[in-house]
Amino acid sequence: MDKKIKYTLLAALGAAAAAVPVKATLFKPEKVEVPPMEDEKVDLNRFRKNLSDAIKFKTIADKEAANTDWTVFDAFHDFLKERYPLMHEKLELTVIARGSLVFRWKGTRSDLDPIALLSHQDVVPISEGTLDDWKHDPFEGVDDGEFIWGRGALDMKNHLIGVLESVETLLSEGFVPERDVYILLGHNEEVMCATSENGATCICNYLKEKGVHLDAIIDEGGAILPVEVKGVINKHLAGIGVAEKGYADVEVAVTAKGGHSSQAPNHTAIGHLADVIKDIENHQFKAKMSPMMRELFDKIGRNCTYPARLVTCNLKLLEPALTKAMSFIPPAASMLRTTFGITMASGSPQANVLPQRASVTVNFRMFPGQTVDDVLEHLHKVIKNKKVEINLLPGWKNPSAVSPTDTRSFKVIEKICHSMDDKAVVAPYLVMGGTDACHYQAVCENIYRYSPFLVSTSLLLTTHGTNERIPVSVMEDAVKFFKRYIRLASAE
Ligand SMILES: [Zn+2]
Numbered sequence: 001m002d003k004k005i006k007y008t009l010l011a012a013l014g015a016a017a018a019a020v021p022v023k024a025t026l027f028k029p030e031k032v033e034v035p036p037m038e039d040e041k042v043d044l045n046r047f048r049k050n051l052s053d054a055i056k057f058k059t060i061a062d063k064e065a066a067n068t069d070w071t072v073f074d075a076f077h078d079f080l081k082e083r084y085p086l087m088h089e090k091l092e093l094t095v096i097a098r099g100s101l102v103f104r105w106k107g108t109r110s111d112l113d114p115i116a117l118l119s120h121q122d123v124v125p126i127s128e129g130t131l132d133d134w135k136h137d138p139f140e141g142v143d144d145g146e147f148i149w150g151r152g153a154l155d156m157k158n159h160l161i162g163v164l165e166s167v168e169t170l171l172s173e174g175f176v177p178e179r180d181v182y183i184l185l186g187h188n189e190e191v192m193c194a195t196s197e198n199g200a201t202c203i204c205n206y207l208k209e210k211g212v213h214l215d216a217i218i219d220e221g222g223a224i225l226p227v228e229v230k231g232v233i234n235k236h237l238a239g240i241g242v243a244e245k246g247y248a249d250v251e252v253a254v255t256a257k258g259g260h261s262s263q264a265p266n267h268t269a270i271g272h273l274a275d276v277i278k279d280i281e282n283h284q285f286k287a288k289m290s291p292m293m294r295e296l297f298d299k300i301g302r303n304c305t306y307p308a309r310l311v312t313c314n315l316k317l318l319e320p321a322l323t324k325a326m327s328f329i330p331p332a333a334s335m336l337r338t339t340f341g342i343t344m345a346s347g348s349p350q351a352n353v354l355p356q357r358a359s360v361t362v363n364f365r366m367f368p369g370q371t372v373d374d375v376l377e378h379l380h381k382v383i384k385n386k387k388v389e390i391n392l393l394p395g396w397k398n399p400s401a402v403s404p405t406d407t408r409s410f411k412v413i414e415k416i417c418h419s420m421d422d423k424a425v426v427a428p429y430l431v432m433g434g435t436d437a438c439h440y441q442a443v444c445e446n447i448y449r450y451s452p453f454l455v456s457t458s459l460l461l462t463t464h465g466t467n468e469r470i471p472v473s474v475m476e477d478a479v480k481f482f483k484r485y486i487r488l489a490s491a492e
Helices: 003-017 021-026 044-055 070-083 085-090 157-172 199-209 269-281 291-302 306-312 315-327 372-382 408-420 436-440 472-489
Strands: 092-096 100-105 115-120 147-149 181-186 216-229 233-244 248-255 339-346 357-365 389-392 424-431 447-454 469-471
Touching (some): 044 070, 044 147, 044 472, 070 085, 085 157, 100 199, 115 157, 115 436, 115 472, 157 181, 181 199, 216 408, 216 424, 216 436, 216 472, 233 291, 233 408, 269 357, 269 372, 291 306, 291 315, 291 424, 357 372, 372 389, 408 424, 408 447, 436 447, 447 472, 469 472
Parallel strands (some): 115 181, 115 216, 216 447, 233 424
Antiparallel strands (some): 092 100, 147 469, 216 233, 233 447, 248 357, 339 357
């Protein structure tokens, strides 16, 4: 272990030793009142069959709408119509931006703000040279009884088909919502396309034109993670993504005279660039405990066993040490600050040619509250070489706003999670990647990114990777969650 980390942790433990045992006894999870809920019927066999068949459609979108194979999306839409006939009969369907679907389920109280459930239909392609590493063909949707395998099994045909299962079942049971319920299925979440062709943006504009303001949105982002540390905690953490980080690529370049490498100066453009790189890497953004992270740690801390609570009940006291310790560990640091990585470099096109221009690309992930302007200002400030060129590349987006956790819809999610699982801990968290949900900020403030599937971290890592798959055992509860969510969140 790094000495710095060791001493910081020791300092944290030292502070913990001063904790008052009484405080730890009182530091318990806040009681969530769970009203009695009826047991929801789920047709698990149909869900399995439909998810497995949905995976067979290679719904891969292209950056350019003109290059997208629309026949696949059309066939996928026909498939949904065939498998979910009630939904297609009772809900009003509008196709947006060629491939995105907007279903409106009219409620008895259309005067109230509707709720929306989002999913994207598209999936990412298989990375070149990795196809042979798959245990089953990624587009066969193999169901081996334990897992359903394939691209989209976790991101996010599982979620999409789960939502449609819940709608179809509720319709078959004669359920009518109070608020309108929108089912919004984007078609190009996975590609960074022009705003005018982005399905989610186009849906948002369509809603805005119709004067629709949404009460709440639920989309992908968080999941249920088992958190198990022997003697400390044994819970299922339902992480509700209340915000997502921003994204920006910045090119930093140095120019020089160039010429024949046989007469090279002491420092070429690359040599000068090396100093620039050092300036950038030596000036990380400041790590800070945000209210969102504080709430997450508080929730986890309260759910630890008594001896561990002797430490966790003093979170406030430990905060500076914890923040410092976390800032040394990249995955933990990413939850506390804007992060960056220098990912690409270029120089001369040939070994015997001096570079006339040398550049690196820095990939930034901005923390909510910081913008792309802050990133550029930071670079201008920390780079000593004032002749450097700093260019913001296309495709950037600022972080999302942070959705509140004291809302009716967040509380509904919390109640349902507790009604279904004694081990549930529901807490806000920060989504590192992007989702369609962030494009809806003009029509909704309460955006929650949460997929109600209990999945281990190692399985989650198969998302966008090899052998993506979902355990069959966690599918039934997801439909139950969505059914309850539609019932409760659509009520007045
Ligand atoms: Zn996704």
